[in-house]
Amino acid sequence: xxxxxxxxxxxxxxxxxxxxxxxxxxxxxxxxxxxxxxxxxxxxxxxxxxxxxxxxxxxxxxxxxxxxxxxxxxxxxxxxxxxxxxxxxxxxxxxxxxxxxxxxxxxxxxxxxxxxxxxxxxxxxxxxxxxxxxxxxxxxxx
Amino acid sequence: xxxxxxxxxxxxxxxxxxxxxxxxxxxxxxxxxxxxxxxxxxxxxxxxxxxxxxxxxxxxxxxxxxxxxxxxxxxxxxxxxxxxxxxxxxxxxxxxxxxxxxxxxxxxxxxxxxxxxxxxxxxxxxxxxxxxxxxxxxxxxx
Amino acid sequence: xxxxxxxxxxxxxxxxxxxxxxxxxxxxxxxxxxxxxxxxxxxxxxxxxxxxxxxxxxxxxxxxxxxxxxxxxxxxxxxxxxxxxxxxxxxxxxxxxxxxxxxxxxxxxxxxxxxxxxxxxxxxxxxxxxxxxxxxxxxxxx
Amino acid sequence: xxxxxxxxxxxxxxxxxxxxxxxxxxxxxxxxxxxxxxxxxxxxxxxxxxxxxxxxxxxxxxxxxxxxxxxxxxxxxxxxxxxxxxxxxxxxxxxxxxxxxxxxxxxxxxxxxxxxxxxxxxxxxxxxxxxxxxxxxxxxxx
Numbered sequence: 001x002x003x004x005x006x007x008x009x010x011x012x013x014x015x016x017x018x019x020x021x022x023x024x025x026x027x028x029x030x031x032x033x034x035x036x037x038x039x040x041x042x043x044x045x046x047x048x049x050x051x052x053x054x055x056x057x058x059x060x061x062x063x064x065x066x067x068x069x070x071x072x073x074x075x076x077x078x079x080x081x082x083x084x085x086x087x088x089x090x091x092x093x094x095x096x097x098x099x100x101x102x103x104x105x106x107x108x109x110x111x112x113x114x115x116x117x118x119x120x121x122x123x124x125x126x127x128x129x130x131x132x133x134x135x136x137x138x139x140x141x142x
Numbered sequence: 143x144x145x146x147x148x149x150x151x152x153x154x155x156x157x158x159x160x161x162x163x164x165x166x167x168x169x170x171x172x173x174x175x176x177x178x179x180x181x182x183x184x185x186x187x188x189x190x191x192x193x194x195x196x197x198x199x200x201x202x203x204x205x206x207x208x209x210x211x212x213x214x215x216x217x218x219x220x221x222x223x224x225x226x227x228x229x230x231x232x233x234x235x236x237x238x239x240x241x242x243x244x245x246x247x248x249x250x251x252x253x254x255x256x257x258x259x260x261x262x263x264x265x266x267x268x269x270x271x272x273x274x275x276x277x278x279x280x281x282x283x284x
Numbered sequence: 285x286x287x288x289x290x291x292x293x294x295x296x297x298x299x300x301x302x303x304x305x306x307x308x309x310x311x312x313x314x315x316x317x318x319x320x321x322x323x324x325x326x327x328x329x330x331x332x333x334x335x336x337x338x339x340x341x342x343x344x345x346x347x348x349x350x351x352x353x354x355x356x357x358x359x360x361x362x363x364x365x366x367x368x369x370x371x372x373x374x375x376x377x378x379x380x381x382x383x384x385x386x387x388x389x390x391x392x393x394x395x396x397x398x399x400x401x402x403x404x405x406x407x408x409x410x411x412x413x414x415x416x417x418x419x420x421x422x423x424x425x426x
Numbered sequence: 427x428x429x430x431x432x433x434x435x436x437x438x439x440x441x442x443x444x445x446x447x448x449x450x451x452x453x454x455x456x457x458x459x460x461x462x463x464x465x466x467x468x469x470x471x472x473x474x475x476x477x478x479x480x481x482x483x484x485x486x487x488x489x490x491x492x493x494x495x496x497x498x499x500x501x502x503x504x505x506x507x508x509x510x511x512x513x514x515x516x517x518x519x520x521x522x523x524x525x526x527x528x529x530x531x532x533x534x535x536x537x538x539x540x541x542x543x544x545x546x547x548x549x550x551x552x553x554x555x556x557x558x559x560x561x562x563x564x565x566x567x568x
């Protein structure tokens with residue numbers, strides 16, 4: 001059985017410094033928003049990513065995919081939905097949906113790998129894995 | 143027959159402001175590099191993107207995909223290869239390969255749509271289409 | 285008599301993409317925060333800067349000064365106080381104080397000039413000037 | 427007697443992602459350019475800033491001042507002149523002049539303090555101090 005491990009919504013107001021000469025949110029900034037979504041999703045699970053880094057655990061982006069549906073503009077108030085779709089002790093996958101007034105602005109997905117300070121793959125400690133919902137996910141049968 | 147329409151290499155030195163707390167080039171900045179690659183590829187075809195915008199022609203990103211292979215760090219000198227893989231009067235596809243000393247740092251692809259000032263799809267004028275190699279591509283049989 | 289024309293506080297959480305290899309908020313990002321402060325200060329006066337731009341009125345930065353007092357880090361929750369210190373129909377001056385838990389992170393000031401779409405200086409229309417508090421300021425005797 | 431300790435010119439092409447909705451180089455990006463100027467000025471003195479950081483020596487910005495003279499636009503090719511104006515074992519001051527076709531775009535100055543990994547002030551080792559020209563500067567009578 002497959003179900004989302006965790007999901008959260010955050011609101012983000014588009015900054016002036018984030019739009020381009022067309023007045024649209026620049027396509028590279030979306031990924032900064034998605035990163036904010038992941039930070040808040042972790043916080044919802046009781047984990048501060050900053051504390052993970054102090055434990056020498058770093059999530060690095062291995063893959064990103066984004067489809068842009070309609071432009072966002074300066075001062076637009078957007079809602080970002082971030083969802084964990086898969087979790088193992090070594091990687092985590094997310095989906096993202098960015099909307100303005102319910103209308104889809106962009107959809108994206110990412111794969112992150114866990115590495116140590118040296119950049120080599122490492123295993124998520126059991127306490128964090130449980131907090132992120134991995135134990136339940138495995139029990140459910142993933 | 144299918145062959146690259148145009149390709150170009152540029153060198154980019156990673157700026158201090160572009161790396162993150164791990165000391166790695168932040169994953170969102172790669173897309174700024176790819177955009178630089180497109181600007182130079184156009185220039186190689188005799189087109190300044192800035193002049194296109196003055197003619198009210200704008201390429202907007204419809205889709206991006208990036209796979210991160212190995213990290214880049216501050217002050218690294220990278221080589222970006224940008225290749226047009228498909229061109230029609232309404233869209234253009236590119237591939238990107240970012241390398242450091244020959245080693246692959248990231249691979250990516252993008253789809254761009256041509257729009258007018260109003261954001262609606264528009265057709266690339268014949269002169270620009272010819273310059274970008276679209277005529278040759280069609281003649282070849284795409 | 286001299287008194288602040290308007291002031292407002294906003295909270296800003298430091299994003300991962302905004303810190304540098306030391307883990308500190310990069311010094312250039314502070315100015316993006318100050319710009320957010322100005323946007324919210326205008327909103328408090330009943331003006332959306334976006335609407336000003338649609339009326340072809342643009343505030344461009346003529347001068348910036350910033351003193352960095354103590355570093356901010358990823359995930360820090362900061363409070364930015366933005367204050368208008370001087371307003372004329374052609375320019376506006378602001379002061380900024382950025383704090384974390386009451387401790388000063390940075391102090392700054394800016395001078396902005398009002399220009400039209402062509403980049404030439406222009407005069408703030410009476411309605412906006414009144415909304416921003418300019419009339420009161422002159423009556424007080426500036 | 428007072429004379430510049432070191433100076434260098436670099437060329438920078440304005441990126442699309444660096445301009446704002448007016449089509450002008452965003453005021454916060456200038457500081458990223460100035461930082462690039464400092465990196466190249468150090469390199470000219472035979473020092474890679476990256477190597478300094480590996481020795482746990484970090485220059486942090488203590489003060490910035492910038493006056494914007496005329497706008498720069500996407501694809502403009504700018505020349506940045508970076509000059510060391512003062513050097514002590516604990517701090518370094520720079521001036522910056524950014525030009526397009528000889529015309530001044532911006533003038534700026536900065537003060538940087540040297541700190542260790544812990545963020546506390548530290549002293550520049552003698553070898554680096556000599557390389558940066560500090561010994562000569564003192565001999566000249568600063």
